[in-house]
Amino acid sequence: MTTSFPRLLLDHARQRPQASALREKEYGIWQTTTWSQLEQLVRALAAGLHAAGVKRGQHVVVIGENRPRLSASMIAAQVLGAVPVPLYQDAVSAEFVFPINNAEVAFAIAEDQEQVDKLIELREQCPGLARIWYDDPRGLRNYRERGLASLDSLVAEGAALDAAAPSRFIEWVDAVQPQDVAAMFFTSGTTGNPKGVVHTHFTLIDRAQAGAKFDRLTGDEEVLAYLPQAWIGQNIFSFAQWLACGYVVNCPESADTVSIDLKEIGPTYYFAPPRVFEGLLTSVMIRMEDASAPKRWLFNRFMDVARRIGPARMDRQPLSLGDRLLYALGDLLIYGPLRNTLGFSRVRVAYTAGEAIGPDLFAFYRAIGINLKQLYGSTETAVFVCLQPDNEAKSDTVGVPIDGVELKVLDTGEILVRSPGLLKGYYKNDEATAEVLTADGWYRTGDAGFLDAGGHLKIIDRAKDVGRLMGGANDGAMFAPKYVENKLKFFPFIKEAVAFGDKRERVCAFINIDFEAVGNWAERRNLPYAGYTDLAAKPEVIELVRDCVEKVNADLSRDERLAGSQISRFLVLHKELDADDGELTRTRKVRRGAIADKYGVLVDALYGGRTSQYIETQVKFEDGRTGVVSADLPIVDAKTFPALRSAA
């Protein structure tokens, strides 16, 4: 491969100058930028940036929502051999300090006043930041700040320079090599400073093309770009694959109008993390609650049909004539209009990634005829490692390795990846690079998993959290706490779960009920309760949780490797796990170690075979006061199932 992003832009501008490259909704109308207009814009920006002193290898920070001129600025920087560094536009000013100093950034392109204010604020800490250009001049008219200017003035100046020496642009583009650095993405490390992941034109374009080939993407796709460009997931869909395939990227009018814009554009290729799909589903469900009784009846009736037939239909399994007719009727009355309301009536391929997606949520979208699939990848692998083929999407796997990818699973369960799309390294952090890249070119993902019988990759947990059972019936079996916890949390009644089992005979768990869902359930059964602690201790509620746990056990028993992780005993906690009490992280991940220490008595009681345990816990209220919650917690045995050997 000998191409680069600027070269791809030129190719599109030559081959189909009048085709749409970008659209942005402004003043209520979708305004189109064609490939040839985009080339003119990039030419002007490149000449302007060159005159401002942007040189090969330098970093140029880009901060803002998805805006055509910000995308063009990124290409313009690449034309000069400089490296665009997109940063998260919703981050606070202080979070920009490390990336800007780490990458010795002298030039920044910001979307609007909000971003400019943030950059000005940190100028003392980042003395190297010399020039700032802004896209939207609103509110910035009276700013007198050193090196601050509008993108308009940069374009105007650049256009004049480019007209005076038009051949320079082509020379610059020709000088860009595939092995040159194309972009840098800062990963939000949970500990320590973020790390700059360095990608070349080759790594990004190779993966973009491999993904495009896998899903047979064409230049006719429509994509709505509304997630941060600093997230490689959005960047690959609305920048790398955009230039690789030449499809149209649409920029929403504002963050608030995304759902309206989605409906107007009707994208054919769509990508979002599970929480977005969950939010969309919730909005549908809320509106259905308000609908008239006949509509609700029709909706529920046909959603049952969809859940029964839909997923099988998506997987191209044979259906009876009756089912086919029933589904067709449902499509006419419910599924079609619903897809249209969601903005998904033209979606050919939709992906979700980033975290585990609940099986019900996943099945809902597939049931109404949306080809929702999962993929596996990370910033370091330029996203595309594993993708689910059409008709083979399952909620608990992440697909098959695609073109160019080699996978290796270590004894510890950790997955290693080798592909042309691996990062060049972390910027100025050889130590961290050496930790993840082996000498023979493998990337350590830090995720534990395995390939199932069908060749699909199944991710179970972070490798460092995976343990082994010791002694007892399942001696040496793999124990993946997060996998078990996630399965429990997919039940609406269970808010949090903490599983124990590493170096123990069997698996036990703490369960946190979801106060709202269980409270609602109790009210519908005329079950009085006085509060969280009281509700959590109700025998009926514990039965309800036991039911969920046993369903999870039945599910786990179907998987030879994880059958040993079935939960044999559990208890329902008397208080909600809370970040204020140090039990969860701020991003709501359970801190298993801290919880095991704090509730040591309960863990001992679970493993010691007791049937109940008294506990007193200090809690911190939101106003800073502390109080004590006490309860006598019953400990319950759950039914486990013998492993089903090689069911797959």
Add this chain to the structure above:
Amino acid sequence: MTALALKKPPPMDVASASNDPRATDTPITQRRIGDVVLDVQNISLSFGGVKALTDISFDVREHEVRAIIGPNGAGKSSMLNCINGVYRPQQGSITFRGKTFKHMNSRQVAEMGVARTFQNLALFKGMSVLDNIMTGRNLRMKSNLLLQALRIGPAEREEIRNREFVERIIDFLEIQAHRKTPVGRLPYGLQKRVDLGRALAMEPKVLLLDEPMAGMNVEEKQDMCRFILDVNDEFGTTIVLIEHDMGVVMDISDRVVVLDYGKKIGDGSPDEVRRNPEVIKAYLGTSH
């Protein structure tokens, strides 16, 4: 929305600006306070025996943000209604851009480029945001009813031109997501924004705002302040506002008139007014 700039833009950094050769290249129009555009002289207004305003005089300069403050019943809204032509003062005169009037009628005032918003929102609740703001373009529509109804000839061009202007306002006020929503369904803070949008649609020279921040939460107030400053900044609109919230007034106005029981008790910059003992006694001194 973070880092809301409530204060006016930072003062010019002279040293660094002159060191950087580029700073002079970028055209920066400075907000200049110009001549007097509106001069209110000796206005007195009474309703029967109730004296609402007694001998009030003050002026408003071009491009400034002028606040009228005072406790409840001080006569603030009455003052605005006099300028606006809703009330006829018994005495005094109003000079607008060199023309002196004993009293004006509302239409005249509007045609001269004075727009206003209302304390208790006077929007068309059943109409969409877009249509509500379009009504503000009424005075700019020149073609007759028949042409407009049939959408022929100049009417269509005019409609497109006006719609574009309204879309710019929608963009400016960041209400794109609610363009087609009936106004009655919007939360109060957004309705206030639509009210401002409709006034802006008139392309006013002077904008009268009657308690634009009343009944809003802190975040809505900050947003509204930013919009008022931006309007003043971007369009150079002169702004006269009545406000209750002292913090807000002191932050965004250039000069403040203080009324109490229908009399003027103070006039000057926010700092001067803050130090004026009579003002402190009447208004600022009472903590609430």
